[in-house]
Amino acid sequence: MSITTLADKINDANAKGRTALIPFLPGGYPTKEVFWKEILELDANGADIIEIGMPFSDPVADGPVVEAASMKCLDAGVNLKWIIEGLAEVRPQINAGIVLMGYYNPVLQYGLEKFAKDANAAGVNGLIIADLPFEEGVDFRDLLAENEVALVPLVGLNTEPERMKLYANGGNGFCYFVSVLGTTGDRDSLPEEIKVGLKHAKEIFDIPVALGFGLKHPSQLEQLEGLVDAAVFGSALIRHIDEGKSSAEFMKVWT
């Protein structure tokens, strides 16, 4: 594994003429028993990178679907230790890159150094912390990089080029572009101004650009041809699983 694994995965997909696919599931969803099976199924059915959510009691960047799913996992006793230890076991069977996504406090309580080391040892390639803007995260980014884990920058429609440059300078993994001014959860349409923001991100970042928040169908990406290297989808997948359908079936629409 290396710090460029995530960018490599996305570049490989793009080289084959397709947008890289990044499904998201909260750790332990829908149950602790079947969670790792779902992850293996996503991997076997076209996921280039898989995002595993680290559930938090106060998920301020998430919409109702992801929040409810995370609470269910917390109630079932999921914690970071469970996710990291479980991942270490199944990691050799997974081709996709692995990203952990969550909030700062659980990681802080786990211990930043211990987290960086354990995550790397378990085969984590990147980390997304929804409430860690550049100013607060720059030291942790360096610590993670020393351990071959990328701290994935999050930017959005209201991120001016000047702030994008802060993240781009030394940024690794991929740039996660948030498609709406809001929380996670799928929307029927994406805002018009998204093209301007994506163009800035493509120019400023050396790493690939992934679009997330609000995606529910591949047709949403058609108008963004050439501006998006990867697509992240969470709420739509959770809803699909809640309906009792398989991850494999969900991935078919996207591959």
Next chain:
Amino acid sequence: MKRGYYGDFGGQFVPELLMPPLLELEEAMGKILKSAEFQQEYTSLLKNFVGRPTALTHCQNLSRELGFNLWLKREDLAHTGAHKINNTVGQALLTKMMGKPKMLAETGAGQHGVATATAAALLDLECDIYMGATDVKRQSHNVRRMELFGAKCIPVHSGTQTLKDAINAALRQWIANQRTTHYCFGTAAGPHPFPLLVREFQSIIGREAKQQFKERTGEMPYMVVACVGGGSNAIGMFHEFVNEKSVKIVGVEAAGTGKPGCTNSAPINLGTPGVLHGMNTLLLQTDDGQILPSHSIAAGLDYPGVGPEHVHLHDTGRAEFGMVNDSQAINAFQMLCQKEGILPALESSHALAWAIENKDIIPKDANVIVNLSGRGDKDMDILDDYLAQHGK
């Protein structure tokens, strides 16, 4: 000190999508708050709408009984019945001058919600108040007041359905509506610059108290005491005295029932460092970093975190932070009613109770100013329930 930090505490732990409005707010504070136009208008509103200065009352009867001189800074006499209005009138005026037509706010018991709705009505701003669904049920009277002022009160059904979840919901809405909306944060907590902004508007409490006390006695008080939930009335009282080294500063946290291991609202005494609602502070949390529910009989103290500046005052030893349990607060509440004819809020009763419980360590005839942050009309039902449950 790092920008937005109080020692190791504070900061801006928010999604990147909230950085632009926080930076915009900080810039607006720099430009607008010092302007003559703002100062003139704000001073006039405090005097003619809020009813400032509030009185400083010397409690003659209780002083005789306690052996020291008890003074109360009477924020209960401010419009809407608590100190919250100092902050909301300031933030509403700032919102107006920033050219935004709308405010949103969180509220726990509803005091900040009512104060925000009041200021919004006065200054013709739209207003949405997020309130935990449990609190909406417990405090229907305050919901009615907000609605009378034309605000929309939106119940929050996620998480523990209380104040912390209302803050999460308000932050989410602010992400989505930042271009037209100001988030009128209710306490001296949250991401920078909110702790600073709220202190700016609440520090009138300590400034007035210091001046009034000097006019009456020619001296400095021995001690100032205030209750601490998020900590806005407390920082409002303390700020003016932090550099007066002779003045002792005491913050009082809510211990819940006071039984070992009970659900409480005392993160400075019983919590551990962590990050919530945009700040690095002390929190009630599990070893895994999940936030624990809090509890106090005083709804306004019921919060699992605390403003970062209080943690710093604690760390540096400049302030002491004590704890008072539900029963001690109820006792102080009744005592003030009976001896002085003043009905205090249960929150403020915690500050008063600390002074009563610690009368033996306060020197004879020392002057102690307790911040009476609000009035207790809102707490009558809670008092009746408590007395019924405890067979009194």
